[in-house]
Amino acid sequence: MSDANLTPKENYTPGNHPDLPPPPGTIGTIGWMRKNLFSTPLNTFLTLLGIATIWVTIPPIFNWAIFNSVWNVASRTECWDQMAYPNEGACWAFVQNRFLLLIYGFYPEPERWRVNLSFLMLILAAVPILFDQVPKRKWALVYSVAFPFIAGWLLVGGFGLNPVDSDKFGGVMLTIIIGVTGITFSLPLGVVLALGRTSNMPALRIVCVLFIEFIRGVPLIALLFIASTMLNYFLPPGSQFNLLMRVLIMVTLFAAAYNAEVVRGGLQGIPRGQFEAADAMGLKYWQAMRLIVLPQALKISIPGIVNNFIGLYKDTTLVLIIGMFDVLQIGRSSLADAEWSGLANEIYLFTALFFFACCFSMSRYSLYLEKKLHTGL
Amino acid sequence: MTEVQTDQNQVRSSREDDDIIQIKEMHKWYGEFHVLKNINLSVKKGERIVICGPSGSGKSTLIRCINRLEEHQKGKIIVDGIELTGDLKHIELIRKEVGMVFQHFNLFPHLTNLENCALAPIWVRKMPRKEAEEIGMNFLERVKIPEQARKFPGQLSGGQQQRVAIARSLCMNPKIMLFDEPTSALDPEMIAEVLDVMVELAEEGMTMLCVTHEMGFAKRVADSVIFMDGGEVIESNEPNEFFNNPKSDRTKLFLSQILAH
Numbered sequence: 001m002s003d004a005n006l007t008p009k010e011n012y013t014p015g016n017h018p019d020l021p022p023p024p025g026t027i028g029t030i031g032w033m034r035k036n037l038f039s040t041p042l043n044t045f046l047t048l049l050g051i052a053t054i055w056v057t058i059p060p061i062f063n064w065a066i067f068n069s070v071w072n073v074a075s076r077t078e079c080w081d082q083m084a085y086p087n088e089g090a091c092w093a094f095v096q097n098r099f100l101l102l103i104y105g106f107y108p109e110p111e112r113w114r115v116n117l118s119f120l121m122l123i124l125a126a127v128p129i130l131f132d133q134v135p136k137r138k139w140a141l142v143y144s145v146a147f148p149f150i151a152g153w154l155l156v157g158g159f160g161l162n163p164v165d166s167d168k169f170g171g172v173m174l175t176i177i178i179g180v181t182g183i184t185f186s187l188p189l190g191v192v193l194a195l196g197r198t199s200n201m202p203a204l205r206i207v208c209v210l211f212i213e214f215i216r217g218v219p220l221i222a223l224l225f226i227a228s229t230m231l232n233y234f235l236p237p238g239s240q241f242n243l244l245m246r247v248l249i250m251v252t253l254f255a256a257a258y259n260a261e262v263v264r265g266g267l268q269g270i271p272r273g274q275f276e277a278a279d280a281m282g283l284k285y286w287q288a289m290r291l292i293v294l295p296q297a298l299k300i301s302i303p304g305i306v307n308n309f310i311g312l313y314k315d316t317t318l319v320l321i322i323g324m325f326d327v328l329q330i331g332r333s334s335l336a337d338a339e340w341s342g343l344a345n346e347i348y349l350f351t352a353l354f355f356f357a358c359c360f361s362m363s364r365y366s367l368y369l370e371k372k373l374h375t376g377l
Numbered sequence: 378m379t380e381v382q383t384d385q386n387q388v389r390s391s392r393e394d395d396d397i398i399q400i401k402e403m404h405k406w407y408g409e410f411h412v413l414k415n416i417n418l419s420v421k422k423g424e425r426i427v428i429c430g431p432s433g434s435g436k437s438t439l440i441r442c443i444n445r446l447e448e449h450q451k452g453k454i455i456v457d458g459i460e461l462t463g464d465l466k467h468i469e470l471i472r473k474e475v476g477m478v479f480q481h482f483n484l485f486p487h488l489t490n491l492e493n494c495a496l497a498p499i500w501v502r503k504m505p506r507k508e509a510e511e512i513g514m515n516f517l518e519r520v521k522i523p524e525q526a527r528k529f530p531g532q533l534s535g536g537q538q539q540r541v542a543i544a545r546s547l548c549m550n551p552k553i554m555l556f557d558e559p560t561s562a563l564d565p566e567m568i569a570e571v572l573d574v575m576v577e578l579a580e581e582g583m584t585m586l587c588v589t590h591e592m593g594f595a596k597r598v599a600d601s602v603i604f605m606d607g608g609e610v611i612e613s614n615e616p617n618e619f620f621n622n623p624k625s626d627r628t629k630l631f632l633s634q635i636l637a638h
Contacts, residue, residue, distance in 0.1 A: 271481075271483075273479060276446055277477075279444075279445075279446060280477040281472065281476075281496070282473045282497060283496075283497065283500060283501060284469070292485055296487050299487065375486055376532045
């Protein structure tokens with residue numbers, strides 16, 4: 001039947017050729033496999049090689065990480081006692097044992113509910129920013145703007161709460177504080193810097209160029225050292241300017257300079273006609289920027305901006321160099337404990353997984369956003 | 378005393394009625410390059426003017442000077458009684474009253490067609506969103522694509538996009554419409570739908586300045602046709618005379634080139 005349909009001898013009056021089904025094997029699962037896995041001899045070979053690699057590597061990894069792993073013991077020796085040979089499986093008991101330290105750092109135990117509450121509030125504050133279908137979004141955004149101040153008060157204390165010195169901040173909590181602060185404040189600052197750098201006003205432009213080029217030209221580690229030591233010379237004697245605060249400012253400025261350049265790239269991607277149309281209809285500079293130019297420029301810049309955010313988030317580990325205990329540093333110093341030494345794999349894997357989960361979510365969110373903002377032109 | 382005053386008022390209002398655009402001895406340079414040379418032009422309210430000429434003749438630059446997308450360096454441009462100077466207030470006032478349609482439509486791709494239309498009424502005229510969207514819908518109906526209101530410009534054909542762009546300009550209720558080669562970027566089968574909208578607009582009495590090579594359109598609606606070359610107005614005449622009896626050799630050559638096919 002179908003063969004008969006495909007013969008060219010079939011007579012149709014011109015313009016009346018019916019839509020025919022595609023030849024078998026070109027669509028569906030089989031079509032997909034043919035096209036993607038076995039299209040050429042080389043591809044076939046690579047597919048088989050890939051299967052073999054998975055076959056060889058996955059089971060041992062699972063055996064180590066899951067089936068032979070040990071939980072709920074008090075030391076490395078007890079771990080290894082339960083295995084056929086040392087390191088046959090993962091000793092997750094180590095991570096379990098240090099878990100609270102890895103999460104909260106040295107934050108006093110009775111006050112840790114404040115960290116949990118802040119984290120919950122952070123998620124609530126992020127939702128209306130990330131998703132626009134949230135009901136009553138305007139009011140939710142007001143809360144999002146207020147959140148940093150509420151969180152600051154909750155974490156640091158004072159005004160009715162027991163004050164907690166920021167030296168006690170550490171672990172995942174510290175990483176998230178630095179990362180989230182850097183991300184939230186560096187984007188608006190970056191946009192302002194990018195607009196300044198593309199502005200017609202020479203004085204403003206020069207200031208922005210100097211700032212961006214200086215920050216980009218200096219390693220983040222150097223800036224962190226400057227924050228931890230040199231700033232004291234510039235501040236009035238005797239003034240106490242919190243180290244964490246200085247680090248937050250430095251990290252934000254650093255990321256802002258990078259974001260500014262990405263956003264500038266986005267601005268250059270906007271055709272002149274868009275500016276002209278906005279001008280011609282009588283929009284003022286800031287209106288044109290806010291309503292026409294920036295929404296499009298930021299959309300183009302999403303991959304670059306998220307790239308910077310991910311970079312910034314991972315760079316937060318550099319604060320260990322000025323004596324702050326982020327999640328990586330807590331892990332490292334835990335290894336110094338004689339009870340647990342030698343379990344570097346477990347602790348670093350945990351840290352890696354934590355960072356991967358955060359960064360991968362950012363990456364997925366950026367893809368979602370790009371898709372959502374795609375309007376066909 | 379009263380008589381004199383009434384007279385003055387009459388003079389002023391009649392002048393406003395007559396010349397909605399006055400350009401006097403206007404020059405423009407791009408750096409060293411003298412693009413517009415001694416342009417003198419007055420446009421009466423309701424007048425339809427078609428500007429043509431070879432590429433690089435300065436015709437687009439001329440109409441872009443009228444809403445200050447380009448700055449002129451010498452001479453005077455007075456639009457709707459307001460002189461165009463560096464004063465931002467003046468520029469804003471004039472841009473509110475002057476609509477512009479571009480060769481490449483320049484719709485805002487991140488906004489729906491209706492949002493494109495409602496944007497300026499909302500932000501420039503400070504109109505409530507609902508009212509602005511009603512106006513936008515009205516004009517989208519007038520250019521015959523109300524069903525595309527919720528789509529994005531990128532999902533439309535070129536002709537449809539240009540009609541949205543015309544609707545977008547009309548939403549500001551402009552006194553003057555500038556068209557900068559509105560059909561040059563369109564496929565031949567879409568030119569007609571855009572020209573139809575423009576003809577309708579002309580018949581309703583809109584003041585129009587139109588840079589175009591659509592000579593059929595010029596013959597049908599223009600009150601006068603201006604031919605420019607090398608930054609100068611070479612010839613200006615009513616369409617019949619212009620096409621049947623061109624005076625300068627350059628005009629003849631140009632007409633023979635574009636009407637040859």
